[in-house]
Amino acid sequence: MNESKLSEQVAEQKPEQKSEQKTSRRKFLATAATGTVGAVAAGFPMISVAQSPITMRWQSTWPAKDIFHEYALDFASKVNAMSGGRLKIEVLPAGAVVKAFELLDAVSKGTLDGGHGVVAYWYGKNSAVALWGSGPAFGMDPNMVLAWHNYGGGKELLDDIYKSLNLDVQSFLYGPMPTQPFGWFKKPVTKVEDVKGLKFRTVGLAVDIYKEMGVAVNPLPGGEIVPAMDRGLLDAAEFNNASSDRLLGFPDVAKHCMLQSFHQSSEQFEILFNKKRYDALPVELKSIVTNAVHAASADMSWKAIDRYSKDYAEMQQKQGVKFWKTPDAILRKQLEAWDKVIAAKGAENPSFAKVNASMKAFAQRSCRWQNDTLVDYKMAYNHFFGKAAPAKKG
DSSP states (O other), rough: OHHHHHHHHHHHHHHHHHHHHHHHHHHHHHHHHHHHHHHHHHHHHHSOOOOEEEEEEESSSOOOHHHHHHHHHHHHHHHHHHTTTSSEEEEEEEEEOOOGGGHHHHHHHHSEEEEEGGGGGGGOGGGGGGGSSSGGGOOOOOOOOHHHHHHSSSSHHHHHHHHHHOEEEEEEEEEEOOOOEEEEESSOOGGGGTTTTTTEEOOHHHHHHHHHOOEEEEOOOOGGGGHHHHTTOOOOEOOOOHHHHHHHHHHHHHHEEEEOOBBBOOOOOEEEEEEEHTSOOOHHHHHHHHHHHHHHHHHHHHHHHHHHHHHHHHHHHSSSOEEEOOOOOHHHHHHHHHHHHHHHHHHHHHHHHHHHHHHHHHHHHHHHHHHHHSSSHHHHHHHHHHTOOOSSSO
């Protein structure tokens, strides 16, 4: 169409048609302008105003230099990094705000926003919680106990116990601990009679196991153990692992460590949030917390293998420590004592009986699978390294 014909058509348009076109153009331009201004207004704060980070003050139940406190810092570091700084957790060592055994109450009340410890420390509130950290766990290793907790109903049972105690906390269990030593002694323990009457430190349901075996138990926090041994207030004690035990100073007060025990063979760590603070987190930050728990659990178990094995070797080579395997007679006595402990606790505490039954049902299935499936790794070790034994027989 040429320009002259187009001009003719425009000229032929009725006045009302021209008016409608002008109105349409004005509406279009107004809408476009509004959209542009709206987009700028909506986008401008996101660009120029940074979102304030959510900060939390935590405390662990461990001394500042202990590897356990390092694990707490590792978890916080993962959350801080994964959230891009939107959630910042600062972790203080035991005693900075409250004593180690006061952590649960402090988190529940909001004195602290969160914390890092072990469930066995809350044994005095309800004996059932100690099942997560004490005893033989019906033959489950620590990773299997975490499997029961996360997939076999354990988490729901622990949450119910905390609710029944009016504790306003959100709990996450993670970090499978290797089997803990029987303990540190002035001389090797060779028979059950050797432990009767000893002043001994342990925690959780292990207290009941050893009382059943005739031991005088004192459940001291970690930082108080070695000074108590040095002053003669304790004859022997256990804490947890080669790195922590070495740092606490056990080799300075005892030169004999008995390895392998059922008193705490399947323990794990606990991460605690004040529930109100946790519930107030955005959904994406809650997801980051959950995934940081999983990541920290794996990382902790790998770091433990590296560090514990180094300290285990160095205590033998540089500090004259002798490690012995706990005699089978003592291990069997622990199991017999455990039978009596769970029977008595289950009779007096319905929640204990419920947790114990759940754990037992999961163990019967999962342990059979694991025992039938796993190869004997010690056979391969002996093949490649000969008769290099990890510990002498007591």
